[in-house]
Structures are given as structure tokens and as C-alpha cells.
Amino acid sequence: MEPELFREVCQQYVFMGGGPMSLTPVVGDVLLDKELPSRLQVLRHCRHAIQPSVTTNLYGLDRHSDEVVNGMLECFTRIHISVYGLTAEENTEITRRSHFKKFAEQAHRLGHLWKGSSQRCNVVVSFRNLHNHPEPELRAYVRECFGHEAWFVGSETRYANWGGRMSGDLPGDAQWVPLTQNRKPCMLLTVALQVYWDGRVSACACCDYDAGVDLALGSIREQTLTEIYNSAANRHIWADQEAGNMQNICRNCTFYVPLTRLQQQPPVGQGWVNFVGG
16 A cells, blocks of 8 residues: 555544554555555554554564564554464465474564563464464463463464355364354444555455455545445445345355344454454
8 A cells, every 4th residue: 555545544544533453454464565664653643543453474574673673562552473383384284385483583583572662562372273282382382482471362273264265175173164144234344444555445354355346335545434434335235234135255254243143242342353453
């Protein structure tokens, strides 16, 4: 996203009242962003209204100086580290790359820099694994790599189907989240909007990775975020879901959480920043 457009998005979000903002790309990693230093400068000026957060696999941390990483630790309210596999073999099986040693080096670096920071950034670590591992082993890995065992928050071997786009056999203990037939409004539509690199906006900040037409709301280059949120396009999406006419990407999506479960306090109701990559 062009720096000028990013600044405009932030300013409009502040005008709306602000709140949590995730910089996690739906596909990709924020650490690959060459404009990250300039974005941190913009976000620092908006910290009175915006609480930035991010999920990252940490592989790109070596692209940035200690100064930039310290800026992240002072700017972000939360950094979620997603670990791919407990062993080198499992990591390679997931990523098809030999990242394991590099990850450990950058994890140690982040833990060291956090210790010397104001420590106001909440850092958490979770695992995306193919095999079930005892929790003490996962905690020991976090302690060894990051130096902060308390950062461990959990592990997962279940995988969502990204709007029905993914299927097939998974290795090890990994499983797909059971397929569903979704017929009620999705709670995730209440959580956040997604702004793409070119200014287009989606009603879904969860799995609309390809900017499909089903959930498209418009462009910030043509309307403000407030206008987009209150637009006829957004009302039409809600009306369709309330009538059970789910959009194609939503019908069998296993990220889906029905709005009717809100009173049951599911995880998305307790901490929805987690569900938008923050």
C-alpha cells in the first residue's frame, strides 16, 4: 500500500473513533513490507486512537534493524508470533523451506530486544503444527527460543478451509475443521473491515484473501471508510445473510462463527483481535 494511502486509512479510522487495527496481511507477512518503518511513524502519531497489532511468522525480522524492531515494540499493542512446527523436520514439512534455525535466531533477538524495551507490547506465541506435542515441550521451546515461557498461549493442528478453497489429505495429526453449511449471519462481519493494498474494502477481514466480488464494499479512493461502512453494499450483504442467502465464499467457510453464538461467549467474543491477525 502506498504510504499516502496508508496515512489516509489511519486518519479516516481515527475520525470514525479508532480502535484495534491489524497490519497482518491476509496472505503474506508484515515483515516483508519495505514501508514498515514509515508506517510505524504514522501509527505513532495515531496511538491516542488506534491500537495496532500484528501476527507474524518472524522469518523476515532479519530484514529490519534493531531500531525498527524497537519501534515495533513501542508502537504495537500486541505482536502474535505464529510458529510453524516444533522440530526442524516438521517446520520443513509445513513451509517447504529450511527456516527452523533462522527462526530460532530471530526469536532470541526479539526476546532480547523486548526485555530492554518499555515492555508495554504484549507478545504471545502459538504453534501451527502437524503433530500433537505435549504442552511442556512447547513451553520449553518458547522458553529456549524467546526467553519468556509466559508468552506461550497454545497450539493448533486444525486448519480452516479458507472459504472452501482448500481440501485434501493433511499429514500427521493435522485435520481440517469439520465442514459446515452456513445459513445464519456470520459474527465476523461485526468485527472488522479489510482494506487492501489498492484501497478496495471487503466486509470480511478474515478470509477474503482474493478481494472477491461477493463481499466487496467499494474503495477508499472513492468513498470514506464511514461511507463504506454505512453503504448500501454493506446493508445488502447483511440482508442476504439474514435471509440465509450466503455469499459463495461464506457458504462452507470453516472460519465462520454464527452471530447467534454471541451470547455463548465463543473465543471471537472474548478476543476478536485474534481473529483478524492481531
